[in-house]
Amino acid sequence: MSTDARVSCVSLSFRRPDGGEVFSGLDFSVGPGRTGLIGLNGCGKSTLIRLIAGELTPQAGTVSVRGGLGHLPQTAVLDTALRVDQVLGISERRAALDAVESGDVRAEHFAVIGDDWDVEERSLAALDGLGLGHIGLDHAVGEMSGGECVLLRLAALLLRDPGVLLLDEPTNNLDAYARRRLYDVVDGWTGTLLVVSHDRELLERVDRIADLREGEVTWYGGNLPAYEEALAVEQEAARRMVRAAESDVQRQKRELASAHVTLARRRRYGQKMWDTKREPKVVMGQRRRAAQVSAGKHRVLHTERLAAAEERLGEAEAAVREDEEIRIELPGTRVHPGTEVLLLRDPVPPYGPPLRGELTVRGPERIALTGRNGAGKTALLRTMAGELSPLSGEAGPLVATGYLPQRLDVLDDDASVARNVARAAPERTENAVRARLARFLFKGAAADRPASTLSGGERFRATLAMLLLADPAPRLLLLDEPTNSLDLASVRRLSEALAAYEGALIVASHDVPFLESIGITRWLRLDGELRDTTPEAVRAGR
Template structure:
């Protein structure tokens, strides 16, 4: 059982992040916690895990949760055993086996005589058969770090498991193991994820917004159906309110015109009847007050309808998708951009690929680059970009403009502000207001223009990079995306998908997000063994 009542949390800079959130999760529930970037999903998980204290509200969790974070940098100086929180227990076991049977060692071991065997079984299950428990975590890849912490679930056997974007760094085989665990476990699960295949394996969706949490009693597909119904109803409300606003303005105009005609007719009658000037002034003043009073009534009514309409529009999803807006005229379909003939690459005299690679890339193709962690995907990308030369074989590279968007967002200069970063790509010499219009289109309003790029989340950096590409205007011949959906919320994935589907050049994607690959029509596969 997890129960959060009236949870409020502030950023360290005193900005309000979570306000008066309430949620209740029963034993054995499998819950997806979704919401746009910045709504506080990861913060709520940390509050449930006891790692953060709310400014207000109460937290009740029946047993100690097992928490797998999205970011692992804090564990880099730890060994695998320390990251799994079993180093003391292992040390006590070895001491006892060496004859040092003390009360302290027995207490630490807590009768867990099979801890070493269970560790090896859990690590083997997650494809980490040869991993030493004394190995530093910083020597592992992102996917291996994730698997280490996921292996800890079987080691500790917790009743409550909290997972923050657990599939981000996993390869296809690792993701399948994760999906199998989610389907089979009897533990209470709370999962923050944008992986739609994963989300469909959970029973309940909790959507976190600025207004609080809304519960949808079904998986992600059920949530999408309900949201579509809600959005249709909201759109109808908006249309109805727009109609009411037009009608109110019409009535205001007609009333003003009718009053003006009546006043003019009355004035003419009074002049013909020879009414005294002082009485004429009094009648004119009365007419003006009457007109002002009528205008005030209509202005108030129109203002109220306008405010209601603004509120409804704020509730609408961001359907105005961000577009690249490239000039694609220089792209020629079918042109050979790159070809490789029997290439291979070696590190420390060890060849990466069992068989030399032979392939070509032509303009307009959509390619998925697949392979397990460590199979050489990044190396091949660097060869395609011209940053590395293969140790064997030959390559042809046409003169082309390529853009590589890596997982570290290295196109973003963290010493710059958002606006300065955008200007760096302004090769088309756009005016300042035009650059800011592009930034607005990618959800960077005027409050964001002077922000340092260092404070941007992963999803925000991805959006800024897409915006920078649009400012460059000319379409690159090749865009290479390395795990592009890892740090994006579901809304931003939709935006990225729409932008990519407008692009007519060559796309190479490294991704384990099968839904994204389907949606961008990446049909051809280059698979590395």
């Protein structure tokens, strides 16, 4: 791995297909070490990663990468028909090795192998290092969970030993055990690593923070806590500057008003002298002209001072962050504590492992559904929501239910955000739909953007708006990894909204701090059956 590997972007400009500007003249450079790239949803983090990876072409500017590059995208979708060795990129070398071991010594096989005679051993070691030691090289991707596929993609990158590694929300869908494996990779990285993430524990491991905001990057030394501390100090200083600038503007306004009063008095006095003809006309004319020149200079001086003070106030206000946040107003769907909202009895989903046992959810219970990748949490949630019919047993909601899927694939990519949301609430007027969307930061033309142009966080907001605006309003919410792709501010706002929700809630998530923030009343682990567990056990991956 090259220790001088680096990425350099010069005067980078890029527009979305709908014409919206993402970057204009962006300069960005990152070298050896671990860099966390953060910013609000939709600010262009994933776009910048894709530009560096060569998946997108800028309208202007250049991108250069020194050292080999590996890119783990936010949505790592693999062909389910592939084998593990094909994903790792070693299938041809394995076939050549098998041929040579079988006595076929044609030169073409040796050309394919090169010096990589231990490719199978290295591959198995890479899989084992990421907790995939139980998966053989002939294993089919279709038999693996989403989290295992993410780790498999990462193993393929590590085998290439790149100097530059780009990770876009790598902990999405990973259970606690898999996250620890990823953290180990990050801790031991000696090249250049650039990671986009909302995972606090991952961002605590970086050496510096790059804050992408309004098309520009501001650098902060240290990890996420150091960034938050520095930003708090910076923002307090900015607020003090605003207060001082506001005081200066008011003072300049008073001085300008006072100057106008003084000048008016001088004019009245000069007119009185002219009217009473106490001095010769020549002398009075000279005095009048001198007074007019002096008055003009005085007025211009105070006007310029006021303009300068107002400009300083504008600059000070621009330094204070007043980022808009989603305003989630969950419907008033209070559920009486004794009301049954969901019943499970030995359900066997169409895919995933069967579930033994019974579960009755009553009233405003708040349940965390945890478990290892591949345990069947998504299949169970889809069965609870009524999207899948169990092959046997019972699983179904007894009240109006809203389901937020992990893949956020319920949106019609060809339709606008407003039209997507309107589909869920056909009785609502267009004005009512747009008023709700404004609370999710889709205002004006933003509501008319095609769903295909949305970032991961924007797609989440649109899907959540569609869910909460539905008729009838949900009294049971089923959420599958809801914090995936959300920026830190949106995670906090979602936590606040769900904490105030009065209906029943079942959340599948590996994000323990988020689960604790929404007042979970019961922790369940899915492992062939639903077992009671604790947040401490979830953190430890047990």
